[in-house]
Amino acid sequence: MWVPSAAMMGSGEALGLSFSNDNVKGCVLALVSSAFIGSSFIIKKKGLLRAGVSGPRASVGGYGYLKEPLWWLGMITMVVGELSNFVAYIYAPAVLVTPLGAMTIIVSSILAHFMLNEKLDKLGILGCNLCIVGAVVIVLHAPTESSLTSVDEVWELATQPAFLLYTASALAVVLVLILYFCPRYGQTNLMVYVSICSVIGSLTVMSIKALGIAIKLTLEGSDQFVYFQTWIFASVAVTCIICQLNYLNMALDTFNTSLVSPIYYALFTSFTIVASVIMFKDWSGQSASTIASEICGFVTIFSGTTILHSTREADIPSPTDIYASLSPKVTWYIQGNGDSWKQKDEDGQYPDFPSSLRQDYF
Amino acid sequence: MWVPSAAMMGSGEALGLSFSNDNVKGCVLALVSSAFIGSSFIIKKKGLLRAGVSGPRASVGGYGYLKEPLWWLGMITMVVGELSNFVAYIYAPAVLVTPLGAMTIIVSSILAHFMLNEKLDKLGILGCNLCIVGAVVIVLHAPTESSLTSVDEVWELATQPAFLLYTASALAVVLVLILYFCPRYGQTNLMVYVSICSVIGSLTVMSIKALGIAIKLTLEGSDQFVYFQTWIFASVAVTCIICQLNYLNMALDTFNTSLVSPIYYALFTSFTIVASVIMFKDWSGQSASTIASEICGFVTIFSGTTILHSTREADIPSPTDIYASLSPKVTWYIQGNGDSWKQKDEDGQYPDFPSSLRQDYF
Numbered sequence: 183m184w185v186p187s188a189a190m191m192g193s194g195e196a197l198g199l200s201f202s203n204d205n206v207k208g209c210v211l212a213l214v215s216s217a218f219i220g221s222s223f224i225i226k227k228k229g230l231l232r233a234g235v236s237g238p239r240a241s242v243g244g245y246g247y248l249k250e251p252l253w254w255l256g257m258i259t260m261v262v263g264e265l266s267n268f269v270a271y272i273y274a275p276a277v278l279v280t281p282l283g284a285m286t287i288i289v290s291s292i293l294a295h296f297m298l299n300e301k302l303d304k305l306g307i308l309g310c311n312l313c314i315v316g317a318v319v320i321v322l323h324a325p326t327e328s329s330l331t332s333v334d335e336v337w338e339l340a341t342q343p344a345f346l347l348y349t350a351s352a353l354a355v356v357l358v359l360i361l362y363f364c365p366r367y368g369q370t371n372l373m374v375y376v377s378i379c380s381v382i383g384s385l386t387v388m389s390i391k392a393l394g395i396a397i398k399l400t401l402e403g404s405d406q407f408v409y410f411q412t413w414i415f416a417s418v419a420v421t422c423i424i425c426q427l428n429y430l431n432m433a434l435d436t437f438n439t440s441l442v443s444p445i446y447y448a449l450f451t452s453f454t455i456v457a458s459v460i461m462f463k464d465w466s467g468q469s470a471s472t473i474a475s476e477i478c479g480f481v482t483i484f485s486g487t488t489i490l491h492s493t494r495e496a497d498i499p500s501p502t503d504i505y506a507s508l509s510p511k512v513t514w515y516i517q518g519n520g521d522s523w524k525q526k527d528e529d530g531q532y533p534d535f536p537s538s539l540r541q542d543y544f
Numbered sequence: 545m546w547v548p549s550a551a552m553m554g555s556g557e558a559l560g561l562s563f564s565n566d567n568v569k570g571c572v573l574a575l576v577s578s579a580f581i582g583s584s585f586i587i588k589k590k591g592l593l594r595a596g597v598s599g600p601r602a603s604v605g606g607y608g609y610l611k612e613p614l615w616w617l618g619m620i621t622m623v624v625g626e627l628s629n630f631v632a633y634i635y636a637p638a639v640l641v642t643p644l645g646a647m648t649i650i651v652s653s654i655l656a657h658f659m660l661n662e663k664l665d666k667l668g669i670l671g672c673n674l675c676i677v678g679a680v681v682i683v684l685h686a687p688t689e690s691s692l693t694s695v696d697e698v699w700e701l702a703t704q705p706a707f708l709l710y711t712a713s714a715l716a717v718v719l720v721l722i723l724y725f726c727p728r729y730g731q732t733n734l735m736v737y738v739s740i741c742s743v744i745g746s747l748t749v750m751s752i753k754a755l756g757i758a759i760k761l762t763l764e765g766s767d768q769f770v771y772f773q774t775w776i777f778a779s780v781a782v783t784c785i786i787c788q789l790n791y792l793n794m795a796l797d798t799f800n801t802s803l804v805s806p807i808y809y810a811l812f813t814s815f816t817i818v819a820s821v822i823m824f825k826d827w828s829g830q831s832a833s834t835i836a837s838e839i840c841g842f843v844t845i846f847s848g849t850t851i852l853h854s855t856r857e858a859d860i861p862s863p864t865d866i867y868a869s870l871s872p873k874v875t876w877y878i879q880g881n882g883d884s885w886k887q888k889d890e891d892g893q894y895p896d897f898p899s900s901l902r903q904d905y906f
Contacts, residue, residue, distance in 0.1 A: 305854070308847050312674070315840045315847075319681060322833045471684045475837060478677045478684075482844050485670050485677075489851070492667070 208274020212282040218263030220289025229253030272394035276458035278324035312486030319479030337411040375433035380449035384457040389419040570636020574644040580625030582651025591615030634756035638820035640686040674848030681841030699773040737795035742811035746819040751781040
């Protein structure tokens with residue numbers, strides 16, 4: 183096993199490694215986040231299964247799971263994971279952190295294999311391998327972001343003409359989609375809701391990254407909350423998260439999760455990468471070969487995700503693991519809006535889901 | 545589309561590109577080879593189908609396909625492809641050429657989709673994408689071999705202690721497999737025959753590469769066939785090819801092609817890469833990051849191949865496309881030993897093969 187030494191970190195160039203200390207932190211945090219979020223699905227499910235044994239099930243109105251310590255442990259694990267993901271964005275470029283969100287599905291698939299007896303078949307193992315290989319390629323070629331010393335600098339990046347143009351186009355596209363396409367094709371074409379979520383998602387990540395940098399600087403002693411820019415980033419973040427979740431729920435409510443998840447992952451990651459490349463100039467100074475490798479790594483992870491979703495259709499981790507690359511609020515919201523899942527569960531839209539577990543989970 | 549200019553070729557380092565003029569030639573030749581071999585399967589099948597219309601079928605002893613121009617066109621296409629593959633080994637390292645052999649299956653799958661109406665499903669398309677992405681990663685990170693000026697230099701590389709040790713271990717492993725494991729487990733464990741082919745295959749490629757360099761130098765005016773070393777390489781190449789084909793036929797005769805093909809591809813490529821890395825020192829001077837990327841690219845291609853094989857089980861291109869990365873003789877031999885295929889065809893070992901086409905092909 184090749185372990186990068188501290189000396190290499192600073193001058194990784196000699197080895198062809200472009201990662202910095204900050205990238206290593208961000209990458210480790212993103213992976214820790216995936217491990218926590220991935221295992222939280224399994225722990226919560228164990229809790230729900232156990233609660234279902236002694237009382238009415240969650241799907242028929244039971245709240246027994248609230249008394250189940252395992253379920254609470256799962257919720258805590260998830261919050262820790264989401265926080266870790268949030269901090270990862272502060273250190274490393276979104277181009278690195280966002281694609282690594284796919285590791286969540288690997289962790290939950292592997293844990294489900296051993297702890298819940300939901301066996302991974304050959305294709306599933308292949309999908310896991312692909313996610314890992316793609317992640318390695320992305321990590322090896324990730325760009326290094328120059329560290330920022332004040333929110334003012336982030337504000338300058340956010341108000342550069344190129345990024346303003348991106349934001350304006352994103353908003354225009356979202357408005358057209360919401361006002362024209364939603365009422366006409368929203369219920370029949372999966373791409374409408376998913377595109378809205380993904381485009382807004384790229385703005386969410388950018389504003390969360392800005393907010394994260396502000397919090398980091400504040401904790402380091404330089405209070406950033408005296409600047410109005412920090413509050414603008416905060417309100418943009420909240421607005422974007424609410425919009426994104428609203429349309430994500432509509433997408434998940436209307437279409438099959440195993441279709442929505444990989445497409446959402448691909449679009450969300452793509453738009454986030456585009457936004458990050460424009461705002462933080464991630465790719466400037468990178469060679470064509472490095473950028474091409476990053477894109478290949480992303481395509482590989484996406485393929486792995488698709489394969490895993492196709493083999494674990496309608497399985498539990500699938501619907502929620504896509505939130506791994508968002509803020510803590512996301513998962514809680516889903517938790518509170520679980521009713522749409524119950525309906526789907528009852529009218530049998532997830533035929534592959536083992537009937538013995540079905541009622542317990544939701 | 546980014547097109548490398550001639551100026552970049554020589555000093556690709558500045559762009560982070562490690563490929564040389566020779567690597568570009570080798571890569572193009574390997575891809576041309578895959579295109580020819582891949583389409584030869586389709587052309588030959590078209591020829592066999594057409595021959596089957598007007599006379600007794602090949603599978604019941606008919607030789608009508610010998611009068612069919614399309615079948616001959618297919619054979620010529622295949623020979624051109626194999627020659628091109630052979631020449632590719634002269635220019636580029638085996639680490640680059642061998643994995644690209646997987647492109648054959650993409651070409652034949654895509655052509656089969658359009659010309660033979662054997663539709664690629666979603667997983668098939670995903671498999672194709674993975675093969676392409678993996679190939680791009682490998683090409684971007686391929687090492688550059690120093691060009692050799694005489695067979696004597698190749699001989700020195702082949703007789704360096706490290707490579708002699710590899711050859712000795714390879715021969716020892718093969719002998720143990722043939723003498724001890726074949727009689728006991730050959731008919732029940734797929735790995736026995738496939739391992740023999742793969743280990744010998746790595747020696748085949750090395751000797752073919754040495755022979756190719758000798759032919760190239762001879763054509764350039766410096767006769768290499770006056771050296772006894774050239775004749776040793778030639779006889780090693782012939783011996784290895786015959787052994788390899790013998791055990792490959794036994795493997796294909798005993799086990800399902802859709803299992804043999806991807807495992808053989810993975811093992812054969814792995815051993816060839818190891819042999820090439822030892823003999824030609826392909827990885828010396830490469831960074832850990834580049835080597836890791838190459839391995840990731842190879843794993844990605846392998847996964848793509850596995851997916852394609854799993855979706856196109858028992859389809860025609862599968863059994864033979866694995867020979868793409870060998871010498872011209874390979875395909876001819878298979879052609880001459882087609883009887884084993886006929887048997888399989890008749891006792892229905894290929895259940896997925898459309899019955900309307902079954903009898904025609906073999």
